[in-house]
Structures are given as C-alpha cells and as structure tokens.
Amino acid sequence: MKSKRDYKTLDKVVYYSVIEKIKNGELKPNEHLTEERLSKELGVSRSPIRKAITALVAEGVLDYRTYSGVVVKDTLVDSTRYVQLLEVIELFVKAALEKLEQSEEEINIEEFEKCIQSMDRASYLRDLDEYIFNEHQFFLRLINYSGNPYYKEMTKKVFFNINYFSADPINQYSEEMRERNIKQLTHVVELLKDRRYSEASDEIKALLLNYGANAFR
Incomplete structure (x- = not known):
C-alpha cells in the first residue's frame, strides 16, 4: 500500500x-457530492474527478443513489467500530482455519514468514505504514485459505477503512x-506448521482482542 502522500496523478490527488x-x-455522511463542487474546491478538471469518484464508490467510501447522485457513506472508524471490524476478521480467520483442519491442503508457510520478517524490519525502521501493510497481508493470506473470495474482498475493505478512516490513536502501535x-x-506460524489450527485460531483471537483493548487506551 502506498503512503497517503505518495500519489502522482490528478485522480489520486482527488x-x-x-x-x-x-x-x-468537511464531508459528512449522506452529504451530496458533485463533480462541479470538487472541481471548484480542488482546481481539477472533471475527468480525474470522475475517475476518483468511481474508485471511491468501488471502495465503499461513496455511494451512487437514485435521484441523489453521489453521496458520502458513514465510514469513520471509532474505537467501538474498530472492535466490530476486528470481530469480522476473527470470524473469517476462524473459518479459514476450520477448513484447513478438515482438509489435507498444504499451507505455504514461507509467505507468512516473509510477512513477519517485513513487519520486523519495518518496526525497526519505524515505518508504521509498511508494518501495518505486511500485518494485513498476513491476515489476507490466511483468510484466502477459506476458499471464499468474498471473505478476502470484505477483509480488504475492512483494512481499507481501518487504514484511512480510523482515529489516529487506533493505528498507533508502540514499539x-x-x-x-x-x-x-x-507463534501462530509455528502452530500452522504443526497443523494445530484450533490453537492458532485461539492465538489470533487473543491478538485481535489486544488490538481492540489498545484502541480504548
């Protein structure tokens, strides 16, 4: 994931x-948003604005409504909503691990180890964006073993909202x-290696509970 500041095209600016x-x-839930308004406010032509709006609708940030046009959705993530989103992640992870337990499918352990190595390196460099990106990749790779593509797509949207619409303290992990x-x-990876999926599920649940507790500090 690129930094929010790392954009080069006008549609990304918008x-x-x-x-x-x-x-x-400045923009509130259910507020009507027009290309003309954004063009005046940002000094950008309508073509990149149209592209940006299309992308934001796909991300679930904006919505097209009959007779209303484009409106802003309620996407802000406070501590309570953050915990609710983490519960969604937990359910998807649990489903993936239950499926693995019932099957003979082999897990690519190396991809999880690479995520952790990247997290460790990013933490050392204090690059929190990179740390969070690789942390999310760990969960996405695990949820992918559920075999349900909707779980993965919904997880991407959950992480998108957490990344961009959380109150700042929620994503501020101390060293x-x-x-x-x-x-x-x-430890989760070691449990996965040994096919101890139920224990891995419990470990991830404990981890996500810690994330939720941190949001209320």
Missing part, C-alpha cells in the same frame, strides 16, 4: 483529498506492542 475531507469532517504482535504471529 481520491486522497476526498478521504481527508471525510476524515476531518513494545509491535514486538509483542510479531512474537504472537511467529
């Missing part, structure tokens, strides 16, 4: 500008917390 306007309260998370995920 895309992230709309996200920032929603996050800082101590990052190290603890890496240790727990490393």
Whole structure:
C-alpha cells in the first residue's frame, strides 16, 4: 500500500483529498457530492474527478443513489467500530482455519514468514505504514485459505477503512506492542506448521482482542 502522500496523478490527488475531507469532517455522511463542487474546491478538471469518484464508490467510501447522485457513506472508524471490524476478521480467520483442519491442503508457510520478517524490519525502521501493510497481508493470506473470495474482498475493505478512516490513536502501535504482535504471529506460524489450527485460531483471537483493548487506551 502506498503512503497517503505518495500519489502522482490528478485522480489520486482527488481520491486522497476526498478521504481527508471525510476524515476531518468537511464531508459528512449522506452529504451530496458533485463533480462541479470538487472541481471548484480542488482546481481539477472533471475527468480525474470522475475517475476518483468511481474508485471511491468501488471502495465503499461513496455511494451512487437514485435521484441523489453521489453521496458520502458513514465510514469513520471509532474505537467501538474498530472492535466490530476486528470481530469480522476473527470470524473469517476462524473459518479459514476450520477448513484447513478438515482438509489435507498444504499451507505455504514461507509467505507468512516473509510477512513477519517485513513487519520486523519495518518496526525497526519505524515505518508504521509498511508494518501495518505486511500485518494485513498476513491476515489476507490466511483468510484466502477459506476458499471464499468474498471473505478476502470484505477483509480488504475492512483494512481499507481501518487504514484511512480510523482515529489516529487506533493505528498507533508502540514499539513494545509491535514486538509483542510479531512474537504472537511467529507463534501462530509455528502452530500452522504443526497443523494445530484450533490453537492458532485461539492465538489470533487473543491478538485481535489486544488490538481492540489498545484502541480504548
């Protein structure tokens, strides 16, 4: 995932500008949004605005409504909604691990180890965006073993909302917390190697509970 500041095209400028306007309260849920308005506010022609709106509708940030046109959806993530989103992730992970337990499918352990290595390196460099990206990739790869493509797509949207619409403290992991998370995920990988899927599920549930508790601190 690119940094929110790392964009080069006009449609990306519009895309992230709309996200920032929603996050800082300039755009509110159910507010009507037009190409003309954005063109005046951002000094951008309508073509890139149209592209940005299409992308934001696909992400679930904006919505097309009959007779209303484009409106802003309620996407802001406070601590309570964050915990609810984590519960969705937990359910998808549990479903994937239950399916693995019932099948003979082999897991690609290396892909999970690479995610953890990248998290460890990003944590050392204090690159929180990269750390979170690889953490999310770990969960996405695991959920992919559910065999249900809708789980993966819904998880991507959950992570998108957490990345861009969470209150800042929610995503601010301390160094101590990052190290603890890496240790727990490393333990999860060891459990996966031994096909101890029920224990891996419990470990991930405990990890996500810690994430939720951190959001209320």
